[in-house]
Amino acid sequence: MLTTNEKKILRLLAASQTDYSINGISKECHITPNGTYKILSKLEKEGILKSKKIANIKSYTLNFNSPKTARVLELAFIPSEVKDKIKSRSADVTRLKSLTxxxxxxxxxxxxxxxxxxxxxxxxxxxxxxxxxxxxxxKVKEVVPIMVHDILQTPEDLKSNLKKSDPIIIAALRQGIVLWGFETIVGVIAHAQRKD
Structure with missing residues (x-):
């Protein structure tokens, strides 16, 4: 399994269209630079990340040339624990699963x-x-006790918004709780990160 900090780093790199240095990742994920370095070294050794050196700074991106990357990234999107209120909302929206x-x-x-x-x-x-x-x-909105703000995207919209670094999409992917669609998210991220 992945640690919480490994998940933070993988989700940051997944939602980003730029390369990050160790210090940049450390700052964004609120992890010490030394801890960040250890995680990045481990993930690079496993082929999940690739690095490139610019002057004396290493920058990191996801390595979608490795088949392992997609599977590990799917694990990064699986929540470690789910609170009761999230379970309740998950039950409320489950009827939409067949359409989304x-x-x-x-x-x-x-x-x-x-x-x-x-x-x-x-x-x-x-x-x-x-x-x-x-x-x-x-019908779902009628049973949910608070206001629901839905953001609708086609897979193409999601890819486009990832490429544009749309702040709402980035926030959803970095901090959100994915209820379903792990494989779809990873596939869209892989396509969005290709340098066309």
Whole structure:
């Protein structure tokens, strides 16, 4: 299994379109530089990351040429523990699973904030499912006790927004709780990070 810090680093690199140095990763993930170095060295040795040296600074990116990378990245998106309130919301949105490829809960609701006012959810779906999805989503919104802010994306939209470093998409992928669609997310990230 992956440690919490390994997951933080992998999710940062997955959501980013830029290379990061050890110090940059350390700062973004709130991990000591030495701890960051050890994790990066381990992941590079396993072929999950690749590095390039610019002057005397090493920068890191995900290595999608290794088949292991996609599987490890899927593990990074699996939550370590799920709080009761998340389990409840997961049960509420499960009926949308057949119409969507991805569901990610994010924002203040998933933090330890006492009284969040809304629930942010990223859904990835095909255009052909949009009408049925919106009809079912209205039923879900009726049973969820707080306001639901849904962000709808097609896989192509998600790829495009990742390339543009859209802050909402980046936040969802870095800190969100993925309920389903791990393989789809990793596939979209791999395509978005290709230098076309």
């Amino acid at each position: 490829k991805v569901c990610v809960l994010f924002g203040s609701y998933i933090t330890s904030k006492k009284n969040p006012k809304d629930l942010d959810i990223l859904f990835v779906l095909e255009k052909k499912n949009y009408m049925e999805f919106t009809r079912l989503l209205e």
